[in-house]
Amino acid sequence: MGYKKYSDDEEENDDVEEEAEDVDDEEEEVEEEDEEEEEERSRKRKYKGSQFIDDVAEEDDDEDEEEEAPRKRRHRRASAFIDDEVAVASDDEEEEIEGEDDFIQDEGVEMIEEEDRGRKHHRSMLPEDDQQENVEDLEKFIQQRYGRHEYEEFEEAETTDVEQQALLPSVKDPKLWMVKCLPGHEREASICLMQKFMDMDMQGKPLLIKSAIALDHLKGYLYVESEKEAYVREAIRGMRMISQREVKLVPIKEMTDVLSVEKKSVDIDQDTWVRVKNGVYKGDLAKVVDVDHVRQRATIKLIPRVDLQVLALKMNEGLQKGGKDADMKNKPRPAPRFINKQELQDLKISVDTKRDPNHAGEYFEFFGGMQFKDGYLYKGVSLKSIDSNGVVPSFDELQKFQKPTDEGGTDSMGLPTALASKRRGQFVKGDAVIVVQGDLKNLMGYVEKVDEDDVYVRPKDKELKGSTLAFKDRQLCKFFKTGDHVKVVAGTHEGATGMIVRVDLGSVVILSDTTKEDLKVFTANIVESSEVTSGLNKLGDYELHDLVLLDQSTVGVIVRVEKDSCQVLKGTPDRAEVLTVKLRDMRKKLFDRNTNAQDRDSNVISLKDIVRVVEGPFKGREGPVEHINRGILFIHDRHHLENGGFLCVRGMWCVALGGSRNRLDRGGRQAHNNNFNGGFQAPMNYLQSPRRSPHPFHQGPGGHGGSTFGGRQMGRRRDHGLVGTTAKIRTGPFKGYRGRVVDATDHDVRIELESQMKVVTVRRDQLSDAVGSQYHNGGGASYRESPRYGAGSETPLHPSRTPMHPAFMTPMRDPSATPIHDGMRTPMRDRAWNPHTAMNTPLRDSSWDDANPSTWGNSGTPQYQPGTPGGRQYEAPTPGGRGWANTPTGSFSEAGTPSESSGPSYGIPASPYLIGTPGGPPMTPGVASYLPSTPGGQPMTPGTGGLDPTSPALGMGGLEIENKWGLPEIVVTVRKAGEEAQVGVIQEAMPDGTCRIALGSSGEGDMIIATHAELELVVPKKTDRIKIVSGELRRSTGKLIGIDGADGIVKMDDTLDIKILDMSSLGKMAAN
Amino acid sequence: MFFHIYLERNMQLHPRHFGPHLRDKLISKLIQDVEGTCSGRHGFVVAVTAVETIGQGLIRDGTGYVTFPMKYQCVVFRPFKGEILESVVTMVNKMGFFAEAGPVQIFVSNHLIPDDMVFQSGDVPSYETSDGSVRIQKDSEVRLKIVGTRVDATEIFCIGTIKDDFLGLIGNPGGGA
Incomplete structure (x- = not known):
C-alpha cells in the first residue's frame, strides 16, 4: 500500500514535469494512469481530497511560511501526508520520508532544468542582476513555481465541489475588465497587448495587467485581467484598435462564464430532430435525413411552407418577365402544408421526377428549385443554420409532421426513437421496455441497469432468461399496457396521473384521474405509478380555478394548468369557449370574493352559493358558484366532465338554491303583503324592521354583520342596494369622477370609475348628494322600507316597545304566525345550528313577507308555497349555505336580548334558550294542528327564530324530553321488557304518551299498546317514504333520497323541497 | 368478484346505548358503518351477513365510549383487472x-x-x-x-x-x- 503510494507519487512527479512542458501530454498521461491504476488512484484521490481541504483552509498561512521556509513546508506536507498514512502502513514510513526527500530534491533539479528550457526567453528579459541570482533565490523561485504545480496537480487529480468552489474568483483576485475593440481585431489586440507588456517590462515600466484574452465567439470585445481599472487604461492607452473609453468591470459571478466553454452541442445525426434557425422555416421542426460533416451540410426534411399559387404564378410569369420578387420579402410566410400532387397538377406546375444520387437513388420531385418527396420538402442546409440542441418536439408538432396518409409508416417509428435519443436517463431500473429497433425488435424485458451509453435489459423471454442485453436507449421504448396507472413526468401534462386507455407506438392516451379527460403523452414521459395527483395546479402566480383577466373585457377561469400555459374557460355564457393561454397573456388574477350577482329572481348570488341553471345551453346543471364577474357566473358542476367541471352562465339564467330572498323589489311586494295582512302583520314587520333596517340589502350568504343589532352599524356590511348604480364623487382625490358602484358598505363605496379602468374606494360621504345623502339622513333609515319603520315604531299594538327591545317576540307566541316562517327555513341553516343568526338577515323577514298572504289566507294548507303570491321557489338546501356564516359572538349578543326581554314582558316561562320551549309549540296539541302547514321553521324574530326547533340538536332534545314522538304510520321497533324486538306500525298516538301499534312491518299483525320508551324508530333506508317525527316539520312526509352520515336528505312531499334532516327525526313510513 | 370473508372491526359505542339492546345496537351500528364502504384491499362491503363474535368491551378513558372488537362475516365486492x-x-x-x-x-x-x-x-x-x-x-x-x-x-x-x-x-x- 505504502509502496504503491510512493510509486504513485513518483508518477505524479513525472506529471508535474510533463505538465510544465506540454499540457496535452499531461492529459494523456492522466488518462493512461487512469487505465493503469485506477483503483489506487481513486483511493489516493480520496485521500488527497481531504488533505486538500485542509490545505485550502491553511492556504493563507502557508503562503507566508512559504517564503521563509519552503523546505519546511515540504516536510510538513510530507509528514502530514504520512501521518494519515501511518495508520495504514507504518512500516513504510521511513522509506516514504526518504522518498519524499528525494522527490523534492529531484523536483528541484528538474524544475531548474525545466525553467531553463521553458523560460529562456523570459529569463533573457529579466534584469541583469537577476541572472546572477543566487541559488537560494532560485530555489525560492522554484519552490514557488513548484508549489503551484503541486497545487495544480491536486486540482487536476480530482474535482470535488469544494475544490471547484475554492477555485472560483473572489474579491481578492484580480478583476476582469472588458474593453471594446474593433470587431475582427480581437486577437490582434490581445497580441499587441502582450507585446506591449513585454516591451514595457523591458523598459522597466511593467504594465500591471495580468492577462488579456480574446474570445473567438465574442466579437468586438477583449478581456483584460488586472487589479485596477487604471492599470487597464494604462495598458490600452494609445492602442488604436482598442476603444479607450469603455472599460467595464466583469462582475465576479460572471467571471467564470467568460472563460467557460459551452459544451459542444450534440452531434447532428441522421433522424435527429432539429429546428431551423432562420429563413422562412425559422423555428420549424425538421428531421435530418443526411449529414455531411465534412462539408458541414445536412439535408433536412420539412413540412413545406410553399405557397403554390404564388409559385405557379411566378413560374408562369417568370418565363416571360424574369423574376421580380422584390416584394416577396414582405409576403406573410405561408402556412406549413404538405404538397399534394393533385394540387400541383391543378396549378399546372411542372414537376420533374428524378433520382437523386445523393440519396440512394430515390425518386424525388423537383419544382421551383425545390426538392420534394412524399409531400415533404427536402432541403440542403448548412449545419450552422440548424439547431439540434435540446430540440424536443411537442406532440402536436410531431403529429403534424406525421403525414396523415402514412399510417404507422417508418416515421411513426422515428417518433419515439427520436425522442428517446434526446432524453438521457429516461429509463430507470425496473422499467418494462420493448425493443423498437434492431435485430431484437419487439423483445420485451425489464431494465436492469442504466449507464451512460447503454441500457441493460433483462429479457422477459424464457429462453433468454438470465442473460442481460445491452441496448442503446434509442433502441428501446417503455412498454405499457392498457389499464396501467401512470404518472406523467415530463411534457405539458407533467404531474398528471391517469390510467392508460390506449397504447400507440411511442405514445399513449391516458385518462386523467382528476379531470377525466384524455391526455396524449409520450411513453418516454410517463412512469408507472399508483399515486393519484391532480397534476399541475400552479403556473406562476396563477392557480387552477383562478379567475383571471385576459384583456380589458374578457375574463376566464383556469380550468387546466399545463407546463407553460393554462386552459382558460372564457367568460362567454353563450357557449363554452376554452382558450389556451400563456402565462404572459394573463393580465392578472381577479379576486371576486366580495362580488355578487343576481339570479333570475333578483336574488343575490355570492360565491359558493349553489345555483341551478334554468336557461341557456347548460340548463339543468347545478353547482356552487366559484366565480362571479359582471353578472356572469362560473359554476362548478361535478357532473360536468368538460372544462374541469366549470360552466360559464349568466346570473340571470340561474336560480339560487336554498332560498335567498330577494329584497330589492321588496317594497312593492311588501305593500301587497301588508294589504293582505291587514293590521296584524304590519306591526310585526315594523317591529322587526328597526333591527333589520341596517341591512335590508344585506342578505349575502356571507352574512356579514349578522351580529349587528339595532342601530349599530359596521363598516363591513354590504349594501347591495347601491351596487350597480352610478355615482359621482363629490370630493377627495377623485372629485368629479363618475362611476359604477361595485361594492358598498356603510362607510365606503368601491366605484369603478368610468374614465379610468380603475376601481377606487371612497368614503360614502365623498359621494355626490344623490347617493350620499340617502345614507346620511339617518343611517339606515333611508332605505326603501324606511317609511314602514316609522310606522312600526308607532304601532299602536306595542307602543311601549323600543325597537331595540324585541317586542317582536310577540308574533312567535301567536300561533297563526308560526306557520309562516316554516318552510322558509332551509334545513341547512338549521343544521348549522347557529341558532341566532339566520333570523336577523333579511331573508327571514322577506320570507315572512312572502309567506304572509298565503298563510293568512289559508293557513292550513300544507302546499301553500306554490300558491304564495309572491312565492318564489326556495329550492334545495344550500350546503355551505347562507346565513349561518355569521359570527357566533354577535349572534349571541343578539339572541341574548330577546331572551331577556321576552321572558319578563310576556311571562313566558322558558326563555328561548331553553330547549323545550322552541320545540314546545309543535308538541302541544293545539298548536300541532298548524303544523302540517309548516314546512319548516318558525318565528320571525331573530332571537327566537334562531333558537327554534329546526335545529336538529334541539329537535333531538325535544324528542328526548317529550318522548311523544309517535305518529301514525311510522314503523317502529317495539322492545317490551323480556320480549323479542318486534316491528310494528303505529296506528295511533295517544295523548298519554302511549301508542297503539299494529305489529308487522306493514301493520298487518296484532294490535298492542306500547309506551314511547319501548319504541324505537326503524331507521329508514334510501328511497323509503318517511315521516318527520320531530322538529317543526313534524308530521310532514317525504321521501328519503339520500343519507349523508347522520343526516338524511329528504324530498318533501308537499313542497317537493329537498331538505337535510337529522336521521333521528325521520321515521320510516309503513308501505301500503 | 364477490367474496364472503371475515373481517374485524372495533366498534365504539356511546354509553347511552348500554342496556338490553346493546347487541342489536352494536350490530346495527356495524352495519351502518361498514356497509357500502370501500377499502383498497377488500373492495366494497356489500352486506354484513353475520356477526361472528363480539369481544369484551373496553371503556375508553376520558370519553366513556366503549370499544368492542367485532368479528363479522360479510360479502365484499372487489373488481379485478381482466374481470x-x-x-x-x-x-x-x-x-x-x-x-x-x-x-x-x-x-x-x-x-x-x-x-x-x-x-x-x-x-x-x-x-x-x-x-x-x-x-x-x-x-x-x-x-x-x-x-x-x-x-x-x-x-x-x-x-x-x-x-x-x-x-x-x-x-x-x-x-x-
Whole structure:
C-alpha cells in the first residue's frame, strides 16, 4: 500500500514535469494512469481530497511560511501526508520520508532544468542582476513555481465541489475588465497587448495587467485581467484598435462564464430532430435525413411552407418577365402544408421526377428549385443554420409532421426513437421496455441497469432468461399496457396521473384521474405509478380555478394548468369557449370574493352559493358558484366532465338554491303583503324592521354583520342596494369622477370609475348628494322600507316597545304566525345550528313577507308555497349555505336580548334558550294542528327564530324530553321488557304518551299498546317514504333520497323541497 | 368478484346505548358503518351477513365510549383487472361512457369502444354502430371487461373495455338487446 503510494507519487512527479512542458501530454498521461491504476488512484484521490481541504483552509498561512521556509513546508506536507498514512502502513514510513526527500530534491533539479528550457526567453528579459541570482533565490523561485504545480496537480487529480468552489474568483483576485475593440481585431489586440507588456517590462515600466484574452465567439470585445481599472487604461492607452473609453468591470459571478466553454452541442445525426434557425422555416421542426460533416451540410426534411399559387404564378410569369420578387420579402410566410400532387397538377406546375444520387437513388420531385418527396420538402442546409440542441418536439408538432396518409409508416417509428435519443436517463431500473429497433425488435424485458451509453435489459423471454442485453436507449421504448396507472413526468401534462386507455407506438392516451379527460403523452414521459395527483395546479402566480383577466373585457377561469400555459374557460355564457393561454397573456388574477350577482329572481348570488341553471345551453346543471364577474357566473358542476367541471352562465339564467330572498323589489311586494295582512302583520314587520333596517340589502350568504343589532352599524356590511348604480364623487382625490358602484358598505363605496379602468374606494360621504345623502339622513333609515319603520315604531299594538327591545317576540307566541316562517327555513341553516343568526338577515323577514298572504289566507294548507303570491321557489338546501356564516359572538349578543326581554314582558316561562320551549309549540296539541302547514321553521324574530326547533340538536332534545314522538304510520321497533324486538306500525298516538301499534312491518299483525320508551324508530333506508317525527316539520312526509352520515336528505312531499334532516327525526313510513 | 370473508372491526359505542339492546345496537351500528364502504384491499362491503363474535368491551378513558372488537362475516365486492362485468350505463359523453356495476364506477373510454361505434350527440347521447343496430345510451346494459383499476381510499374506479369478443351491449333500457 505504502509502496504503491510512493510509486504513485513518483508518477505524479513525472506529471508535474510533463505538465510544465506540454499540457496535452499531461492529459494523456492522466488518462493512461487512469487505465493503469485506477483503483489506487481513486483511493489516493480520496485521500488527497481531504488533505486538500485542509490545505485550502491553511492556504493563507502557508503562503507566508512559504517564503521563509519552503523546505519546511515540504516536510510538513510530507509528514502530514504520512501521518494519515501511518495508520495504514507504518512500516513504510521511513522509506516514504526518504522518498519524499528525494522527490523534492529531484523536483528541484528538474524544475531548474525545466525553467531553463521553458523560460529562456523570459529569463533573457529579466534584469541583469537577476541572472546572477543566487541559488537560494532560485530555489525560492522554484519552490514557488513548484508549489503551484503541486497545487495544480491536486486540482487536476480530482474535482470535488469544494475544490471547484475554492477555485472560483473572489474579491481578492484580480478583476476582469472588458474593453471594446474593433470587431475582427480581437486577437490582434490581445497580441499587441502582450507585446506591449513585454516591451514595457523591458523598459522597466511593467504594465500591471495580468492577462488579456480574446474570445473567438465574442466579437468586438477583449478581456483584460488586472487589479485596477487604471492599470487597464494604462495598458490600452494609445492602442488604436482598442476603444479607450469603455472599460467595464466583469462582475465576479460572471467571471467564470467568460472563460467557460459551452459544451459542444450534440452531434447532428441522421433522424435527429432539429429546428431551423432562420429563413422562412425559422423555428420549424425538421428531421435530418443526411449529414455531411465534412462539408458541414445536412439535408433536412420539412413540412413545406410553399405557397403554390404564388409559385405557379411566378413560374408562369417568370418565363416571360424574369423574376421580380422584390416584394416577396414582405409576403406573410405561408402556412406549413404538405404538397399534394393533385394540387400541383391543378396549378399546372411542372414537376420533374428524378433520382437523386445523393440519396440512394430515390425518386424525388423537383419544382421551383425545390426538392420534394412524399409531400415533404427536402432541403440542403448548412449545419450552422440548424439547431439540434435540446430540440424536443411537442406532440402536436410531431403529429403534424406525421403525414396523415402514412399510417404507422417508418416515421411513426422515428417518433419515439427520436425522442428517446434526446432524453438521457429516461429509463430507470425496473422499467418494462420493448425493443423498437434492431435485430431484437419487439423483445420485451425489464431494465436492469442504466449507464451512460447503454441500457441493460433483462429479457422477459424464457429462453433468454438470465442473460442481460445491452441496448442503446434509442433502441428501446417503455412498454405499457392498457389499464396501467401512470404518472406523467415530463411534457405539458407533467404531474398528471391517469390510467392508460390506449397504447400507440411511442405514445399513449391516458385518462386523467382528476379531470377525466384524455391526455396524449409520450411513453418516454410517463412512469408507472399508483399515486393519484391532480397534476399541475400552479403556473406562476396563477392557480387552477383562478379567475383571471385576459384583456380589458374578457375574463376566464383556469380550468387546466399545463407546463407553460393554462386552459382558460372564457367568460362567454353563450357557449363554452376554452382558450389556451400563456402565462404572459394573463393580465392578472381577479379576486371576486366580495362580488355578487343576481339570479333570475333578483336574488343575490355570492360565491359558493349553489345555483341551478334554468336557461341557456347548460340548463339543468347545478353547482356552487366559484366565480362571479359582471353578472356572469362560473359554476362548478361535478357532473360536468368538460372544462374541469366549470360552466360559464349568466346570473340571470340561474336560480339560487336554498332560498335567498330577494329584497330589492321588496317594497312593492311588501305593500301587497301588508294589504293582505291587514293590521296584524304590519306591526310585526315594523317591529322587526328597526333591527333589520341596517341591512335590508344585506342578505349575502356571507352574512356579514349578522351580529349587528339595532342601530349599530359596521363598516363591513354590504349594501347591495347601491351596487350597480352610478355615482359621482363629490370630493377627495377623485372629485368629479363618475362611476359604477361595485361594492358598498356603510362607510365606503368601491366605484369603478368610468374614465379610468380603475376601481377606487371612497368614503360614502365623498359621494355626490344623490347617493350620499340617502345614507346620511339617518343611517339606515333611508332605505326603501324606511317609511314602514316609522310606522312600526308607532304601532299602536306595542307602543311601549323600543325597537331595540324585541317586542317582536310577540308574533312567535301567536300561533297563526308560526306557520309562516316554516318552510322558509332551509334545513341547512338549521343544521348549522347557529341558532341566532339566520333570523336577523333579511331573508327571514322577506320570507315572512312572502309567506304572509298565503298563510293568512289559508293557513292550513300544507302546499301553500306554490300558491304564495309572491312565492318564489326556495329550492334545495344550500350546503355551505347562507346565513349561518355569521359570527357566533354577535349572534349571541343578539339572541341574548330577546331572551331577556321576552321572558319578563310576556311571562313566558322558558326563555328561548331553553330547549323545550322552541320545540314546545309543535308538541302541544293545539298548536300541532298548524303544523302540517309548516314546512319548516318558525318565528320571525331573530332571537327566537334562531333558537327554534329546526335545529336538529334541539329537535333531538325535544324528542328526548317529550318522548311523544309517535305518529301514525311510522314503523317502529317495539322492545317490551323480556320480549323479542318486534316491528310494528303505529296506528295511533295517544295523548298519554302511549301508542297503539299494529305489529308487522306493514301493520298487518296484532294490535298492542306500547309506551314511547319501548319504541324505537326503524331507521329508514334510501328511497323509503318517511315521516318527520320531530322538529317543526313534524308530521310532514317525504321521501328519503339520500343519507349523508347522520343526516338524511329528504324530498318533501308537499313542497317537493329537498331538505337535510337529522336521521333521528325521520321515521320510516309503513308501505301500503 | 364477490367474496364472503371475515373481517374485524372495533366498534365504539356511546354509553347511552348500554342496556338490553346493546347487541342489536352494536350490530346495527356495524352495519351502518361498514356497509357500502370501500377499502383498497377488500373492495366494497356489500352486506354484513353475520356477526361472528363480539369481544369484551373496553371503556375508553376520558370519553366513556366503549370499544368492542367485532368479528363479522360479510360479502365484499372487489373488481379485478381482466374481470368481466355486467353493468348499467349511467352517462355517455364524447370521451366514452360511465357505467356502474353495483357500487363500482367504470369508465369505458372511446378508445376502448369498437371503432365502428361512433358517438352520437343529441338529446340522448349514445354510441352507435353505423347501421344503428347497436346503440349504447344511458341505462343500457353493457358487458365489459375491466382493464384497469384505481383504488382510492373511498372508491374503486375502473376502466373497462368493450372492444373484445362477446363484450358490449346486452340490453337496452326499453328492453331487448
